[in-house]
Amino acid sequence: xxxxxxxxxxxxxxxxxxxxxxxxxxKEMFNDRIREVLSYVPSAIFPAIIFPAIFLDNSGFIxxxxxPKILASIIAMIIGVFSxxxxxxxxxxxxxxxxxxxxx
Amino acid sequence: xxxKSKNFFKGIKDTSxxxxxxxxxxxxxxxxxxxxxxxxxxxxxxSVIIFGGASQIIxxxxxxxxxxxxxxxxxxxxxxxxxxxxxxxxxEHLSDLNLTWKIIVSYFLVDQAFAVSNNHFKKNxxxxxxYFHLIGGGLNCWTxxxxxxxIGIYLGSIIPEKLGLTFAIPLTFLALxxxxxxxxxxxxxxxxxxxxxxxxxxxxxxxxxVIVAAFVGLFVAFILTKFLKKxxx
Numbered sequence: 001x002x003x004x005x006x007x008x009x010x011x012x013x014x015x016x017x018x019x020x021x022x023x024x025x026x027k028e029m030f031n032d033r034i035r036e037v038l039s040y041v042p043s044a045i046f047p048a049i050i051f052p053a054i055f056l057d058n059s060g061f062i063x064x065x066x067x068p069k070i071l072a073s074i075i076a077m078i079i080g081v082f083s084x085x086x087x088x089x090x091x092x093x094x095x096x097x098x099x100x101x102x103x104x
Numbered sequence: 105x106x107x108k109s110k111n112f113f114k115g116i117k118d119t120s121x122x123x124x125x126x127x128x129x130x131x132x133x134x135x136x137x138x139x140x141x142x143x144x145x146x147x148x149x150x151s152v153i154i155f156g157g158a159s160q161i162i163x164x165x166x167x168x169x170x171x172x173x174x175x176x177x178x179x180x181x182x183x184x185x186x187x188x189x190x191x192x193x194x195x196e197h198l199s200d201l202n203l204t205w206k207i208i209v210s211y212f213l214v215d216q217a218f219a220v221s222n223n224h225f226k227k228n229x230x231x232x233x234x235y236f237h238l239i240g241g242g243l244n245c246w247t248x249x250x251x252x253x254x255i256g257i258y259l260g261s262i263i264p265e266k267l268g269l270t271f272a273i274p275l276t277f278l279a280l281x282x283x284x285x286x287x288x289x290x291x292x293x294x295x296x297x298x299x300x301x302x303x304x305x306x307x308x309x310x311x312x313x314v315i316v317a318a319f320v321g322l323f324v325a326f327i328l329t330k331f332l333k334k335x336x337x
Binding site: 003004006007008009010011013014015017018019020021022023035036037038039040041042043044045046047048049050051052053054055056060061062069072073076077080081083084085086087089090091093094097098101 | 124125128132142146149150153154155156158159162163165173176177180181182183184185186187188189190191192194195198203206207209210211213267268269270271272273274275276277278279280281282283284285286289290293294295297298299300301302303305306313314317318319320321322324325326329
């Protein structure tokens, strides 16, 4: 599949998830129980992107020693929990990372 | 000013504070896309066609890891499943629209626009033009997203690679979870999903680790909410 075709398909899927419920929904289709479980989608999927990007090295092996990303992520997480601020979380993580790799 | 434009501009005004974090997000996307070897035109096409930050960044992550088209598609689908929830919540307010308007409104149904328009709709149930609020908010997000993508494309060609900006990917998603770190069930789900993805990265075929981890995580959430919710809340 060409890159552009793949992008178009991904766009279509994104659109359909936005459109389907607005277009088709009859209220009784989604009960509170399903809504409750769906509210856990971010907690279920984002860590699957976060953890490997932090704990794996470039060849896909687990790297716990000498890995500045771990400490930087912990700092970002603490800042995030207390500030509840998206920007503060991202930038505290990046600046801690740069401090570790460039200064220490 | 007509009632439609009033709603439209209210949507722009209400989403504006939420645009502040979108700016670096869009720039980071543009920078990473160029870093990972996409052309400027493909990068812009992504922001116009997909128009979803999390979808676009997971696309880049899996694309650069050499995942198959099927895995990229299903992962994007999984990331987007939260939109089903938005649609469910909004459908009662939008059920009277004709198909064309439903299509237009759906394209603009991004996280930030949903957050503010949902409140607006609840307060203005009787206003038949209220959907213009969502269009105004969505168009505001759309404009900021396209501009910051282009800024990122430009910066991507001048920012040195050793800054390790790809680390911004996990940080961005981490930032989207900050409200969940205080909740017990969410923390369990986060740890389980993250561990499965990390340990399964080499073992799970076709780079499907994101999907597998997400489904196990959701299943755990399903079980835990069933048995724990009553006890601790």
